[in-house]
Amino acid sequence: MWYRRRGFGFPFPFMPHFYGMRPFPRREEYLRMLEDYRNELKEELEDVEREIEEMKRG
Numbered sequence: 001m002w003y004r005r006r007g008f009g010f011p012f013p014f015m016p017h018f019y020g021m022r023p024f025p026r027r028e029e030y031l032r033m034l035e036d037y038r039n040e041l042k043e044e045l046e047d048v049e050r051e052i053e054e055m056k057r058g
Contacts, residue, residue, distance in 0.1 A: 025033065 024030075
């Protein structure tokens with residue numbers, strides 16, 4: 001099965017090489033990814049709220 005291979009790669013001049021890839025992230029990795037995404041969304045929301053306030057004032 002393709003997901004059980006130890007690695008994936010192209011011949012030398014055609015980089016990159018990926019070894020030990022998993023088809024899906026582990027639970028901890030996925031949780032970290034979601035938390036990072038949530039933090040990015042919070043920052044984006046703060047920027048939008050700041051922009052709205054500037055538009056209301058000006």
